[in-house]
Structure formats: structure tokens, C-alpha cells
Amino acid sequence: MSIAFQQPGVWWAAAVIGLPIAIHLLSRARRSPIRFPTVRFLEPTRLSAVRRSRIQDWPLLVLRVAIFLLAVAALAGPIIVTPLREAAWRARVARAVVLEDRTAAPDDELRSAAAGAVFARTRLRDAVADAVRWLEQQSPTMRELVVMSAFRRGSTDAADFAAVPAQIGVRLIRTGEGSAVRTREISRLTWRDGRPVRTLEQLVLTPTSTEVRELNAEPLDEPPIRIVATPAEQPAADAALRAVLHRGLRLPPAGLLDRIEVDWPGSVDRLAEVLEARLAASRDSWEPETLTDDELAAIAREPAPEGRLVPVDTGDRQMAWALVVALLIAEGFLRRGAAWT
Amino acid sequence: MSRPHIATASELSTLRDLEFVARTTVEGLRHGLHRSPFHGYSAEFSQYRHYRPGDDLRHVDWKLFARTDRFYTRQFRETTNLHALFVVDVSRSMDYGDKFALARRITAVLGTLILDQGDGVGLLAVGDGVRYLPARSGHRHLSAFLRELAFLDASGTAPLSTALARTLGLIKRRGLVIVVSDFYDADALGTMRRLARAGQEVVVIHTLSDDELELPAAGAAEFVDAETGRSVVVQAEAAAAGYASRVKSWLQDLQTAVRREGLDYLRVTTGEDLERALRRFVVSRAEGTTA
Numbered sequence: 001m002s003i004a005f006q007q008p009g010v011w012w013a014a015a016v017i018g019l020p021i022a023i024h025l026l027s028r029a030r031r032s033p034i035r036f037p038t039v040r041f042l043e044p045t046r047l048s049a050v051r052r053s054r055i056q057d058w059p060l061l062v063l064r065v066a067i068f069l070l071a072v073a074a075l076a077g078p079i080i081v082t083p084l085r086e087a088a089w090r091a092r093v094a095r096a097v098v099l100e101d102r103t104a105a106p107d108d109e110l111r112s113a114a115a116g117a118v119f120a121r122t123r124l125r126d127a128v129a130d131a132v133r134w135l136e137q138q139s140p141t142m143r144e145l146v147v148m149s150a151f152r153r154g155s156t157d158a159a160d161f162a163a164v165p166a167q168i169g170v171r172l173i174r175t176g177e178g179s180a181v182r183t184r185e186i187s188r189l190t191w192r193d194g195r196p197v198r199t200l201e202q203l204v205l206t207p208t209s210t211e212v213r214e215l216n217a218e219p220l221d222e223p224p225i226r227i228v229a230t231p232a233e234q235p236a237a238d239a240a241l242r243a244v245l246h247r248g249l250r251l252p253p254a255g256l257l258d259r260i261e262v263d264w265p266g267s268v269d270r271l272a273e274v275l276e277a278r279l280a281a282s283r284d285s286w287e288p289e290t291l292t293d294d295e296l297a298a299i300a301r302e303p304a305p306e307g308r309l310v311p312v313d314t315g316d317r318q319m320a321w322a323l324v325v326a327l328l329i330a331e332g333f334l335r336r337g338a339a340w341t
Numbered sequence: 342m343s344r345p346h347i348a349t350a351s352e353l354s355t356l357r358d359l360e361f362v363a364r365t366t367v368e369g370l371r372h373g374l375h376r377s378p379f380h381g382y383s384a385e386f387s388q389y390r391h392y393r394p395g396d397d398l399r400h401v402d403w404k405l406f407a408r409t410d411r412f413y414t415r416q417f418r419e420t421t422n423l424h425a426l427f428v429v430d431v432s433r434s435m436d437y438g439d440k441f442a443l444a445r446r447i448t449a450v451l452g453t454l455i456l457d458q459g460d461g462v463g464l465l466a467v468g469d470g471v472r473y474l475p476a477r478s479g480h481r482h483l484s485a486f487l488r489e490l491a492f493l494d495a496s497g498t499a500p501l502s503t504a505l506a507r508t509l510g511l512i513k514r515r516g517l518v519i520v521v522s523d524f525y526d527a528d529a530l531g532t533m534r535r536l537a538r539a540g541q542e543v544v545v546i547h548t549l550s551d552d553e554l555e556l557p558a559a560g561a562a563e564f565v566d567a568e569t570g571r572s573v574v575v576q577a578e579a580a581a582a583g584y585a586s587r588v589k590s591w592l593q594d595l596q597t598a599v600r601r602e603g604l605d606y607l608r609v610t611t612g613e614d615l616e617r618a619l620r621r622f623v624v625s626r627a628e629g630t631t632a
Contacts, residue, residue, distance in 0.1 A: 037553055040566075
């Protein structure tokens, strides 16, 4: 069994304050007693303090020293370290839970994970930073950051977790899809009125309906796609492109900004397949909207045990103060008994 | 009883001081003093005093008894055969400030005075051992007397009553016993009473330091009893009034008790003018007004 202190600096402070007091008292104690013919006419004054001049009341001195030490110890925050307590501290985990939306109803997993402080900010990465700061101030053995979010791209990414200290565990729990209403913008290239047009449509998905709205239609002088063919096949290739555009060609959300060239495959259907394949590659790079499970797994890690065990006060400070009060009462009784000698 | 002793520098200094003080003070005392202050039993009638048990019945004045129905003892002026024994308290309580020096000076002055008038003086001090100088007369005895006195130091553990009790065995003839002490020994009065009843005339010289009348310290102080080693811690300002009152009461009680026994009493403190105090005392004795 041992004793640890939460604020060990208090001992230094006590020494700094106590040393001059001790010197003062000791210098007072150096006053030598007066040898007198007789003390039969002297009655002791009720002044126990001056009995310091010669240490006669060893029990009283010991008691007072104990009171002083206990009071300083109480200020320093004593924690009695026993094997049983050590085991309990080692099993303890400080947990910070980050919620993407404070108003969202916690599900069962949240309830089980929420045995710690809850952080919620408008921006998820701000809440993560708050939680990490809080965890760094915690003293238990293990610390864990639990993030409950849909993990939409843009709201957070691996960089936000790179600054989390290595010994803090990270657990990522995906909760739903974020907002119940989802919108997506779709850009298309079509052929209208004898010329190519680039349109922008908004797809609004709600739990009960799907709505498509055309937001913009931009006529183009020429299609941003060039079919490379022999001069003999060029007219057929251009006609095939117009045919494909009549059916409509899906573009990346931002539209097709750079002109692309495709070799003439020989038929309209083949050309449609080639163009779909070519544009789908860039379009897929925008999917999915949320971080994938693999990405989340790469961020997550188990909490690591701390190198040193930091004890937790479970009422030892109050116990020390109670002891100080009890000893003060005992000292009062002892002093009353010693005052008249 | 005296033991071989080599005088130290301080003892020799004390001796010279005693000789000087004794001589100068005695000269001063003699001025205007026409009669010896110390009476013995001799043919020349001096005065009457109340009869005390132990008085020689031959000196009771029966004619006066017939007239007054009271016993009176006749006292006679000593001429040559007065022997005075000084019993000096050398207990540790005397070793405070100038108190013991004062006791020595008083002894030296009165001893010189008695020797000068042709009587004999002796000295007894019982500390850890016994120092006894039998009473003799003559000027050559004065230096032995003063030397013995100078060698005394107040470091004894025996109480005054031990010395007084020893006096009873040492003195074979009626005489004068002069006790110089602070009288903190409560048994001393009883032994002096026995001496008086044995026919000795007892003179009580009470020497005190001024500090013993008024508490000397200020603030918190620890006093240690010189004889018992007991210590008492007091706040001097708070304890001073009670201390002075108790000392005053004790002095009054002691003086009353001493006078009730028919003994002469003189109190001298270190702050007093010694010559003036002794002059008042010897004059009053010479005029027979002290007892």
C-alpha cells in the first residue's frame, strides 16, 4: 500500500511557508528558563503556547505535527493506493462521445457508449478536437474517443484523427445516413433543337418521394466530345454522336469541363458504351458520399494502457480532513490537560 | 569542621570586599551609637522582657510578678562574654542575583561590630557539607571569620532547618544566634523556636532580592525553582499581581510569626541601602525597641 498525491506541489508550498514559522518558533524556544529562588508563589498561567520553550509535552508535539502533516496532505489530495484500487483503476476507461447531431435521439449503442462526456458541435471535426482536449486532461488508465456520425465526406476525414494521441483509442460508430432528405445534382449532355445542351438537374430523395428538377440548361456551340475517325467514316461518327446525345449522356456533377476524344468504335451502340464507360470513371470517383467502412476501420484503434497508473480520488481527501478535525479535538483535550502544570 | 581550602581569585576578591564593607559600615554604625546593640546576661541590668519557656528561672523578677501578676525576665548588658553564632543559609535559593552577597555583607558587618565590642563570633553553614567556625573573640579572629565567610557559596542542598538543628547541638552556652536566610524553608521557624526556648537569643535577618518582591520577567517566561528544579510557565504580566500579593502575604505572616516568638526581625533587600538598614536595626536594638 502506498499514498499518491494529486497536487504534490502543496508539500513544497507547505515547506516554504512552514520553514520560516518553524525558525520563528525555534528562536522563541531558545529563551532560556529563569532560575528563580522559589516558584511557590507562582501560579501557572493558562498559556500552553509558551510551553514550547521546553519540549515537555511530547504527546502534544507529536499530535500537533500530525495535524499539520495531515492538513498539508489533505490539501495535496491524498490517494491511498491499494492493490484492489489499482485493479479498479486499470479497468477504468475515460470515454468521450462525439455526436454529429445533438438533437438526434441516441440509439442503444450510443447509450452503451455514453458512459463519458458528450461533445456535439456544428462541425464534427470541432467536436472531435474538443473531445481530445478533454481526454488529455483525464487521468484514468485508458482513454477512448467514440464518434457517432454518418461520416459524410467533407464533414470529417482521417486528417481529423491524425492529431489524436496514439494512446487514445478511437471507435467510430456509423449512425444512419445523416439527414433524412438527400439531394444530388446530376449533369447531362443532350441534343436539343439541333445543338448540344448541358443541363444540371437536382435529384431530391425523401423517405417517401423522389423529385427531379432541371436547374440549368446551357447550349453549347459544339459538343465537348470529338470522335476521331477516318475522313471517310467521320460523317457516320458525328451522326452516331448526335444519336447518343439525343438519348442523353450523364456527366460528372460539375459537368464536362474539358473536351474529350474517343476513337470511332464503328457503331452507335458501341460509341454509347465507350462514352458511358469513359464518363462513369470520373463520375464514380465522386461516390460514395460517406466514408467507407474500410476507411473507418483504418482510423479506428483500441485504447492503449497508460505507461503509468494515475490514481483517482475516491474520498480520501475528505477522509484526511475528517481526521484533521478529529485530531484537533483531541489536541484541545490534551492541551487543556497540559495547561496547568 | 572546616576543610582545607585554597582560596580562588574570586574568593579573595570577595574577602577584600567584605573587609572593606565591614570596616566602613561598622564605622558608620558606631557613629552615635552609645550602647552595644547586643545584650548578654551579666550583672549590669539592661531591661525586662516577657518570660519565655526555657528562660532561666533565676532571672525571673519575682517582685515584679508580685506587682503585675506577670512573669518578666531580667536582661543584663553583656560585657565580655557574649558569643554570637551566625547561621548562614547556603541553600541554592540564596544563589540569585546579589542576594547571597548581601547575606555575606550583613554577616561580615555585624560580625565585625560584635568582635569590635570585644565579644565572640562564630559561623555555621550547612550545605552539602558543614562549615563551622566556633565563636571566639579578638581581632585576630576577624580575619578567620571573614575568610570563612568569603569561602561560602550558595550551592547546598540541605535546608536551613538542618543547620539550625545542628546549632542546638553545637552551642553549649547561652548566646546570640543570628540567622541570615531567605527563609523559604518552612521548617526553619520551628527550629528557631526550639533555639529560643533553649535560651538562645535569635535574630532573624531576612535577605531578599528585589526580583523576589516583584516578578522580574516580561512576556511568557519559564521559571525554574533553584532548589526543587520544578518549572512553571507564566505570562509575567498576568502573573505579576498575584505573585506580589502572595509574597506580601507570606512576608507579613513570617514577620508576625517571628515577632510572636519574641525574635528580632530585619528584612533587607538587595536594592536597599545596607548601612541605613543596619543602622536602623542596631539603633533600635540598642534602644531595646525591636523585640
